[in-house]
Amino acid sequence: MGEAIVITSGKGGVGKTTTTANIGTALAILGKRVCLVDTDIGLRNLDVVMGLENRIIYDLVDVVEGRCTVQKALVKDKRFDDHLYLLPAAQTSDKSAVSPEQMKQLVDELKQDYDYVLIDCPAGIEQGYRNAVAGADEAIVVTTPEVSAVRDADRIIGLLENEEHIKPPRLIINRIRSHMVKNGDMLDVDEIVMHLSIDLLGVIADDENVIKSSNKGEPIVLDPSSKASIAYRNIARRILGESVPLQPLEDEQKGIFSKIKKLFGVR
Amino acid sequence: MDVFVELFVEVNVVAKQKQPYVTMKGTKDGLTLHLDDTCSYDDLLKELEEKLTASEKAESDGPLVSVHLKVGNRYLTPEQEEELRTLIRRKKNLVVESIESNVMTKEEALEWKRKTEIVSVSKIVRSGQVLHVQGDLLLIGDVNPGGIVIAGGNIFILGALRGIAHAGYYGNKEAVIAASIMKPTQLRIGDVMNRAPDYKTDERNEMECAYIDEHNQIVVDRLQLLAQLRPNLTRLERGV
Numbered sequence: 001m002g003e004a005i006v007i008t009s010g011k012g013g014v015g016k017t018t019t020t021a022n023i024g025t026a027l028a029i030l031g032k033r034v035c036l037v038d039t040d041i042g043l044r045n046l047d048v049v050m051g052l053e054n055r056i057i058y059d060l061v062d063v064v065e066g067r068c069t070v071q072k073a074l075v076k077d078k079r080f081d082d083h084l085y086l087l088p089a090a091q092t093s094d095k096s097a098v099s100p101e102q103m104k105q106l107v108d109e110l111k112q113d114y115d116y117v118l119i120d121c122p123a124g125i126e127q128g129y130r131n132a133v134a135g136a137d138e139a140i141v142v143t144t145p146e147v148s149a150v151r152d153a154d155r156i157i158g159l160l161e162n163e164e165h166i167k168p169p170r171l172i173i174n175r176i177r178s179h180m181v182k183n184g185d186m187l188d189v190d191e192i193v194m195h196l197s198i199d200l201l202g203v204i205a206d207d208e209n210v211i212k213s214s215n216k217g218e219p220i221v222l223d224p225s226s227k228a229s230i231a232y233r234n235i236a237r238r239i240l241g242e243s244v245p246l247q248p249l250e251d252e253q254k255g256i257f258s259k260i261k262k263l264f265g266v267r
Numbered sequence: 268m269d270v271f272v273e274l275f276v277e278v279n280v281v282a283k284q285k286q287p288y289v290t291m292k293g294t295k296d297g298l299t300l301h302l303d304d305t306c307s308y309d310d311l312l313k314e315l316e317e318k319l320t321a322s323e324k325a326e327s328d329g330p331l332v333s334v335h336l337k338v339g340n341r342y343l344t345p346e347q348e349e350e351l352r353t354l355i356r357r358k359k360n361l362v363v364e365s366i367e368s369n370v371m372t373k374e375e376a377l378e379w380k381r382k383t384e385i386v387s388v389s390k391i392v393r394s395g396q397v398l399h400v401q402g403d404l405l406l407i408g409d410v411n412p413g414g415i416v417i418a419g420g421n422i423f424i425l426g427a428l429r430g431i432a433h434a435g436y437y438g439n440k441e442a443v444i445a446a447s448i449m450k451p452t453q454l455r456i457g458d459v460m461n462r463a464p465d466y467k468t469d470e471r472n473e474m475e476c477a478y479i480d481e482h483n484q485i486v487v488d489r490l491q492l493l494a495q496l497r498p499n500l501t502r503l504e505r506g507v
Contacts, residue, residue: 151394154411158393195411195429197391 002033004107004117005239006136008160010152012123014144015174015204018214019232020120021049023140025219026236028083032115035074037087037107039132040122041097044089051217052077052086061090064102070109079222085114095127100134107135116239125159133160139169140201145176145187154196170201172235177206202235203246204228288314291322297333297364304339308347312354319358333364342370382419392416392430399436412452418442421500431455432477440479443497445490449475454485461485 007020017040024036038046041061047053058073070087077084087110090097110117121132133139139160143153153171160169173189180186193200207228213220221232227247234244288303288311302311334355343351343366352363371379381401388406392398394413398406403420410416414430420442422434427448433455435442440457453462454477461477461484474490478497493500 151413155394155413158391158396158414161393197409 002111002113002115002117003138004111004119004136005138005140006119006121006132006166007140007142008121008129008132008156009123009142009149010125010156011143011149014142014149016123016142017045017049017120018210018219019140019142019172019174019204020046020118021214021219022221022228022232023236023239024084024116024118025050025080025221026233027116027118027239028077028080029221029233030236030240031083032240033083033113034116034118035085035087035110035114037110037117037119038089039098039103039119039128041089041128042091042094043122044091046120047075047086047088048217049214050077050086050219052088053217056088059088059090060106061093061097063087063106064098070106095122095131098131100130103131104135125156129156129159133163133166136166138167140172141169141196141198142172142174143192143196144174145181145189145192147187150187150192150195157196157198168198170199171196172201173203175206176203200246201238202231204231204235287318289318291318297335298361299335299337302336302338302341304341308341312350315351315354319355319361331360331362334361335364336366338366338368340369342372343368386418391426394430410451421445441497441499443476443478443493443500445474445476445493447474448472449477449487451477454487456485459483459485 007016007023009016017038020036024034027034036046036050037060038044039060040046044059047056052075055075058068060073062068063070063073074085074087076082077086107117107119117135119132119136122128141153141156141160143149157169160166171193173192176189177186181188189200189203205227207220207226209223209226210220210228213223219232220226220229223229224233231247234247237244286303288306290301292299292301300315302315336351348366351366355361355363383402385403385405386400388398388400388404389408390398390406391408392406392410392414394411397415397417398404399417401419404416404418404422406416406422406424406426408424409426410424410428410430410432412429415433416422416424416430417433417436419437420434420439422432422442422444424432424444424446426446428444428446428451429448430451431453432444432446432451434444435457438457440459442456444451444454444456451463453460455461456477456479459479475487476490476493477485477487478493480486
């Protein structure tokens with residue numbers, strides 16, 4: 001029996017889908033069987049980020065309405081043998097096509113076959129949100145270091161705390177820019193964590209390569225040299241229960257001169 | 268034998284009736300009427316009527332005399348209270364000032380409790396959440412921006428107040444708001460409102476309190492000042 005984790009944020013555009021794709025991929029790399037579920041019916045994206053758009057035949061609404069079995073609708077990601085699957089959302093209907101009860105039933109069914117079911121939640125707190133959280137056991141809240149995103153994260157955490165079947169949510173802070181934090185132009189990690197007072201699961205630095213790889217349909221996790229990739233892999237390991245320290249955010253100063261300076265304690 | 272019993276009963280009834288249901292006492296605040304709480308309400312009314320008519324002639328043209336009713340362990344409905352008031356008011360110079368009873372309904376008692384108790388809540392009031400209590404609120408946690416706490420009485424927050432706090436919701440202007448970290452978006456006490464300044468204030472890390480001053484403005488000041496401003500915050504027995 002696996003675990004179902006919903007990835008949500010309240011605000012749109014903070015990186016829910018990218019986070020879902022990358023954590024899912026990272027878990028698959030670590031040898032877990034993972035199923036990604038896109039619940040953003042009508043505005044599906046997860047398939048695009050995963051590069052699986054052209055293989056979709058059936059979708060979530062087809063399954064719920066009984067036009068096919070779950071197994072038939074699942075799209076297998078061939079890069080990871082038998083470890084990663086995607087249940088795409090329908091693009092032609094809207095959020096009201098599915099009810100929370102149906103979603104719960106569907107997720108419970110998937111939990112039988114997979115170690116992790118990652119549910120990509122749509123933005124907002126309406127029907128789409130209610131569908132996404134209905135079957136979840138755990139929740140991850142994604143926010144960016146912007147006041148508006150933090151405000152919405154706070155709202156979502158409040159709603160998640162009222163859902164009795166979900167464990168206390170954990171936080172991912174996405175798109176931190178270390179130089180802006182240093183200048184005091186951006187909220188820093190401590191400030192956000194203190195404000196929201198939930199456990200921090202990980203911090204991901206702002207990285208142009210994330211956008212590049214999303215556009216190519218290859219999650220950034222597949223490129224082990226990128227900082228964002230390491231951050232996502234660390235998050236996956238923390239989900240598995242390992243204790244992995246947070247990566248330092250500052251870019252290492254390069255060059256021999258700075259190394260000598262560091263040696264003498266000059267900044 | 269039969270006769271004896273009958274006689275005994277009769278004597279007993281007479282003896283009981285000698286004990287008056289209504290006793291009057293003159294005090295310096297006016298007249299105090301002790302109304303018996305074991306007889307029926309109708310008997311009480313009848314005797315009250317008689318007593319008042321008897322004593323009416325003697326003092327009918329004096330100034331208004333205030334009457335305090337003590338009804339003991341009898342519960343009076345609002346209608347009955349009104350009936351007693353009108354009955355006594357008819358006697359020209361008498362007016363009921365207070366009705367004192369030892370009993371109240373469970374409903375009234377619970378309402379009284381709700382309005383005077385300190386409700387302690389341990390949670391973070393997050394954006395979009397509203398926490399509303401009838402009495403005083405002791406919040407163990409924060410109020411985040413977009414969150415609202417409302418109390419009929421005072422609000423004490425053992426954490427950061429970053430959202431909206433409304434004390435004295437039912438019009439009590441004496442109510443205060445105290446917080447360990449006072450960074451509210453808005454403060455409301457009774458029907459007075461105040462908001463945070465648009466500029467960023469310097470970071471002060473001392474406990475503060477908010478109250479309505481003599482100019483009917485909400486001001487925020489050091490917590491320690493409350494002892495002088497609202498001495499009645501110190502009390503063992505709350506309420507009345």
